Amino acid sequence: MRPTGRLHLGHLVGALSQWIAFARDNETFYEVADLHALTTSYERTTDLAANVREVVLGWLATGVDPTRSTLYVQSHVPQISELHLLLSMLVPVAWLQRVPTFKDQINALGPEIATYGFLGYPLLQLVDVAVMRGDTVPVGKDQLSHLELGREVVRRFNNTYGRVLIEPQATLSQFPDVPGLDGRKMSKSYGNTIDLADDAATTTKKVRTMVTDPLKIRRHDPGRPEVCPVYALHHIADPALVPMVAEGCRSGALGCVDCKGQLAERLNAYLQPVRERRTELEAIDVDGILADGAQRAREVASATLADVKRAMRV
Ligand code: SF4
Known part of the structure; x- marks a missing residue:
């Protein structure tokens, strides 16, 4: 690396x-x-x-x-x-x-x-x-x-x-x-990363800026989760939530703001142990x-x- x-x-x-x-x-x-x-x-x-x-x-x-x-x-x-x-x-x-x-x-x-x-x-x-x-x-x-x-x-x-x-x-x-905030491959050179050292507030803020399905314009428009990077990150943060997100997106019952809120919450839970351990390791x-x-x-x-x-x- x-x-x-x-x-x-x-x-x-x-x-x-x-x-x-x-x-x-x-x-x-x-x-x-x-x-x-x-x-x-x-x-x-x-x-x-x-x-x-x-x-x-x-x-x-x-x-x-x-x-x-x-x-x-x-x-x-x-x-x-x-x-x-x-x-x-x-x-x-x-x-x-x-x-x-x-x-x-x-x-x-x-x-x-x-x-x-x-x-x-x-x-x-x-x-x-x-x-x-x-x-x-x-x-x-x-x-x-x-x-x-x-x-x-x-x-x-x-x-x-x-x-x-x-x-x-x-x-x-x-x-x-792994897609980044703009949908391209997550990479420091694209400036589209969620860093392991980001705190919870920064992660939530970054997730809010993520691109989504461009055809889902209004909250109740049906979406295409397979083209959406937010959906891809749901697979990492909490696979158990994926079927519910897919169904809600396709039917229009789930809006992108709520979907991103759920992703930020799950991602923060997923990354919290890494953040804590990174802080403990400072003196190693x-x-x-x-x-x-x-x-x-x-x-x-x-x-x-x-x-x-x-x-x-x-
Ligand atoms: S509802 Fe979620 S999966 Fe569907 S387009 Fe919006 S952010 Fe993406």
Whole structure:
């Protein structure tokens, strides 16, 4: 996860709940990808350290357990950078250029984003996984093309040098796309998030601003819940309420103001334990947790890198 600062509902539902479930029965490695953050904002690093801490506090508040999972910062494991360089030798530039998010991001953020490092972003993602010998990666739908490229790189490496690297498999979250306040995917870059650290009043205020079905103009107009982001968030906040909301919306018995009021109430109940835990964690030794994690991560990464270098004879 990139160190974007405060985590939001999309992180909790899309990724973290799955991370916690994985950690019950598997060895798990979770990385704060600070080098990835540089690929799109290399000139804005003032808040990087604070954002790393905020992300880790968010993980801990939602129940990620550092005694079950290895939590570390990408740049604290230099073997990742070395493996990235070695694998970059066998990746055709055309493979990286055809990844859909490469062109999409340039269109969205401007041509100045198209650096050498940014082009190699999907390769660095593969290295993050391969270096820890990861066999399963929890990803959103928009990352599947990156993983497919990563699997091609692994196959090319293993065909060239012998079977050393593992081809990772994707596991999609049950809720891969959590809609934000404006109906687009919830994302800090769109400014449409409900943050885990928002208090109840802020959450309620944000929910009131959410877009709804544009055809439901008056209170008693019948609506289409399937196109409404408020309805989508009801599934997260309280699934038991969903049939009632759907029926009320379709029949026109439920107005959007009331529907949003119910959502805000349920969301606040859902998020309250996370908020309380986040407050309790303020004094926790995040640096100590990350130092322990980096030590474990470096052990695994060193072994993988040694195998790769032996196979490549470098
Ligand atoms: S009643 Fe609820 S689900 Fe239906 S359009 Fe309004 S906010 Fe959306």
